[in-house]
Amino acid sequence: xxxxxxxxxxxxxxxxxxxxxxxxxxxxxxxxxxxxxxxxxxxxxxxxxxxxxxxxxxxxxxxxxxxxxxxxxxxxxxxxxxxxxxxxxxxxxxxxxxxxxxxxxxxxxxxxxxxxxxxxxxxxxxxxxxxxxxxxxxxxxxxxxxxxxxxxxxxxxxxxxxxxxxxxxxxxxxxxxxxxxxxxxxxxxxxxxxxxxxxxxxxxxxxxxxxxxxxxxxxxxxxxxxxxxxxxxxxxxxxxxxxxxxxxxxxxxxxxxxxxxxxxxxxxxxxxxxxxxxxxxxxxxxxxxxxxxxxxxxxxxxxxxx
Numbered sequence: 001x002x003x004x005x006x007x008x009x010x011x012x013x014x015x016x017x018x019x020x021x022x023x024x025x026x027x028x029x030x031x032x033x034x035x036x037x038x039x040x041x042x043x044x045x046x047x048x049x050x051x052x053x054x055x056x057x058x059x060x061x062x063x064x065x066x067x068x069x070x071x072x073x074x075x076x077x078x079x080x081x082x083x084x085x086x087x088x089x090x091x092x093x094x095x096x097x098x099x100x101x102x103x104x105x106x107x108x109x110x111x112x113x114x115x116x117x118x119x120x121x122x123x124x125x126x127x128x129x130x131x132x133x134x135x136x137x138x139x140x141x142x143x144x145x146x147x148x149x150x151x152x153x154x155x156x157x158x159x160x161x162x163x164x165x166x167x168x169x170x171x172x173x174x175x176x177x178x179x180x181x182x183x184x185x186x187x188x189x190x191x192x193x194x195x196x197x198x199x200x201x202x203x204x205x206x207x208x209x210x211x212x213x214x215x216x217x218x219x220x221x222x223x224x225x226x227x228x229x230x231x232x233x234x235x236x237x238x239x240x241x242x243x244x245x246x247x248x249x250x251x252x253x254x255x256x257x258x259x260x261x262x263x264x265x266x267x268x269x270x271x272x273x274x275x276x277x278x279x280x281x282x283x284x285x286x287x288x289x290x291x292x293x294x295x296x297x298x299x300x301x302x303x304x305x306x
Contacts, residue, residue, distance in 0.1 A: 012063065012140045012144075012147065013060060013063055013064070015136040015137060015140065016056050016059055016060045016063065016137070016147075016150070017060060018136060019056055019132075019133040019136050019137060019150075019154065020053050020056040020057060020060065022129045022130075022132060022133050023049045023050070023052045023053040023056065023129070023130075023133065023154075024050075024053050025129065026046070026049040026125070026126045026129045026130065027046050027047075027049045027050045027053065029046075029122065029125055029126065030042045030043070030045055030046035030049065030122055030123070030125075030126050031043060031046045033118065033119070033122030033123075034046060034122075036118070037115040037118040037119050037122070038115065039115070039118075039119040039122075039164075039168075042119055042122055042123060042164060044103060045123065045126060045157070045160050045161060045164050046126075048096065048156075048157045048160055049126065049130070049157055051092060051096060051153065052133075052150075052153045052154055052157050054092075055088075055089040055092060055149065055150050055153045056150050056153075058085045058088055058089060058150075059082075059085050059089065059146050059147060059149065059150040061081075061085070062081040062082045062084065062085035062146050063081075063082065063146065065078040065081035066078055066079055066081050066082055066241065076240050076241070077241075079240050079241025079242070079244055080205070080206070080240070080241055082144065082145065082146030082241065082242050083145060083146070083202050083205045083206055083239075083241070083242060084202075084206075085146045085149065086145040086146050086148070086149040086198055086201075086202040087199065087202040087203065087206065089146075089149035089150060089152075089153060089198075090149050090152075090195045090196075090198040090199040090202060091195075091199060092153075093149075093152060093153060093156065093191055093194075093195035093198075094192065094195050094196065094199065096156075096191065097188045097189075097191040097192040097195065098188075098192075100160075100184050100185070100187065100188035100191070101185065101188050103181070103184065104181035104182070104184040104185045104188065105181070105185075106181075107177075107180065107181040107184075108178060108181045108182075111177035111178070116167075116168045116169065116170070116171030116172030116173075117168065117172045118168075119164065119167070119168035119171070120164070120165050120167075120168025120169050120172065121168075123161050123164035123165045123168060124161075124165050126157075126161045126164075127158060127161035127162060127165060130154055130157050130158035130161050131158055133154040133158075134151065134154045134155050134158055137150060137151040137154060138151065143243065144242055144243075145198065145201060145202060145205075145242050146242065148198060149195075149198050149202075152191070152194050152195060152198065156187065156190065156191040156194070159187045159190065160184070160187050162183075163180060163183035163184055163187055164180070166179065166180075166183060167179055167180030167183065205239045205242070208236075208238040208239070209238065209239075210237045210238065211237065211238075211239060211245055214237055214245070214276050214277075214278075216235050216237060216295055216296065217295070218276075219232075219235065219237065219247075219272065219276060220232050220235065220295055222271060222272065222275060222276075223249075223251065223268055223271075223272070226264065226267065226268060228253050228254065228256070228260075228264050229251055229252070229253055229264075229268075230252040230253060230254065230288075231251075231252045231293055232249050232250065232251050232252070232295075233249070233250050233252070233290060233293040233294055233295060234249060234250045234290070234293075234294065234295075234296075235247070235248075235249040235295055235296060236248045236249070237278065240280070244279055244280070245276075245277060245278045245279050245280070246278070246279065246280040246281075246282075247272065247278045247280070247281050247282070247283075248281070248282040248283070248284075249282075249283055249284070250284045250286055250289075250290060250293075251268070251283055251284065251285050251286070252286055252287065252288060252289075252290070252293065253285055253286070253287060254287065255287045256287075261285040264285075265281075265283055265285070268281075268283065269281045269283070
């Protein structure tokens, strides 16, 4: 790992830790505020913030696990710890969104009388801390599925805090109790959509799916443009960890010395790394060994012609 990359992960860990502390403070403040004002919205928002803190702890632990060295029992290290963290966090978000729908619909039919002014002030404190947390994680969320899942937790909770603030203001001035559950339904829908995207992406990585922005057909065409290559087959391209793409394949060539295949291998890997961002290669060179040459090795009963 380069010094720059290690420094980046250290600073990411520091921002995660600071965000976790912020969310634990928000949780304490909103629980006290909810009990004093009789606001179920504040207590609900406090629970959301507590779930944020838990998700950040999971993300932080995953980041630490990722740094552990390779062993004979874990030859890839713990690169997928972050993917598991994203899976857990996005699943929790889906559950929270369902809970939000239930609470919102319940409050539409059974409005709750609360102290709107105090409710808005306490929620405003929570909103300020949530916005700080969102700003702390925004940059890292672009490059990491793990951090993105924690970021979505915070962003969703910031929206929830806005809803509570607006709800408190509306209740205080106009006694409009229905605005809180309506905003909650909208927030829940946003959380549901975004967390579903993260969940599907995490599952795709864990199932060793081909990265969505890489076409195996285009990879094959690129390799077969080398004059020494007759064809490429039995290709596998997958994520081992986030932003760590591996590839293995059989490359059929004319009969040549091993030293020449090594020079050819270096040129192929350089081109594929440049064009497709693939990081690790296992390329098997052969001379008309495989009788059935398919781009993807199919199941026994379903052969897919190249």
